[in-house]
Amino acid sequence: MSVKDKVIGIIAEQAVLEPSDVTMDSTLEDLGIDSLGLVESIFAIEEAFDIQVPFNANEPSDSDFDISSVATIVAGIEKLVAEQHA
């Protein structure tokens, strides 16, 4: 399974949606994921890929990790996974 499919699967589970309902341009807000849901999703992603996501819930916009849409989250995770294997 690709990184993208795995991340979408995790986000879909959190949003209680089918993966097909999670599009790349959706925001977490669109999907009904609140701040607690967000940290839970990040935890699930960290567990799934065995990576450390640099995200601070106090300053989401200042974090090195862009959560503005599903696409930016997937891109961020792909980069972290690539760095981990490098």
Add this chain to the structure above:
Amino acid sequence: MKRVVITGAGTINALGHSVAETCEAMREGRCGIEQLEFRDVERLMIQIGGQVKGFEAEGQFNRQQMALYDRFTQFTLFAAQQAISQSGLEFIGELASKSGVVLGTAGGGVSTWDDNYRAVYEEGKNRVHPFVVPKLMNNAAASHVSMEYNLKGPSFTVSTACSSSNHAMAQAFQMVRTGMAPAMVTGGSESMLCFGGVKAWEGLRVMSKDACRPFSMNRNGMVQGEGAGIFVFEEMEHAKKRGAEILAEVIGFAMTSDASDIVMPSKQGAARAITGAMQDARINPEEVGYINAHGTGTAANDKTECAAVADAFGQHADNLMISSTKSMHGHLIGGTGAVELLACIMALRDGVIAPTIGYEEPDPECALDVVPNTAREAKVNVVLSNAFAFGGLNAVLALRKV
């Protein structure tokens, strides 16, 4: 001063998953203490407890709730649903903004601490679930009850070891009595039956390996239990106006501190709490027909408690009944006073006195009528419920038949 009545009760404990099941077990003198079942139990010296069996949280709560609710919160919400539904109260408008929830627990989310310490220490994991803190905090259960039922008034959690529930209910009582709140949800819960929870208690060397036998000469210690007891305390006129069924009246309480030792109980501290509760309730000692004892089954508690009762009641100590239902459901620590209040309500409403089971040999230092082994029919109008905690913090409640 307003009068305060109980209009709802709910529970889950080793004797049953409802008030009716629990009272039936108490009437039959059934023991809910069994072999414990959880991970690593074989490494414990103490392997018995009043464990809640057959409770499937999966069917009760959704996935998101499951991630947030420690077992002590699950028990609380399960019992609160019964109590609030029985009361018939719907918390909206003024009633919602003034009513709150005060609960007791000694340990809070003990199994959440246990599971996550295990993950980081034993399994070497470096990451824990983001809900660990909101799940384990001692006020989690009270907060979830407030959210579930729209209780927007004073809400908090009291943690005074084995007196937690009695202290919590005393607070709720006081809030309704003074007119601060028209109704309060109160009681307590505990869930320490996991490896770390029982291991910690083992260290004190006060636990029995085979049974809880309060007041019996051959008693050899306490046995832990788990569960919750939740009640709705309501201002009497408020309850009468809406035609609510009234289970009992709460008429007084007292709290005292031994100010002497962190674990050894004091006769004076206990006796002052008993006498204080009777004074607060404006009753004569002769009116008290039954006491639900703290009765832990330890050498120290039971003889101290009997001596305190003898001091507080004088001659009348020989005429009243005193029993410890911990012999059946175990010691629920911070939730114990709440589950034991059910025995008090049963005594007042049904005229059935729950027995002290496991009683085998009289102890001259506990020479009171402890209702040994078999429940008894008796008419009582006033009852007391004792709780004497580690740390010397005592809380006694007084109830009257309605």
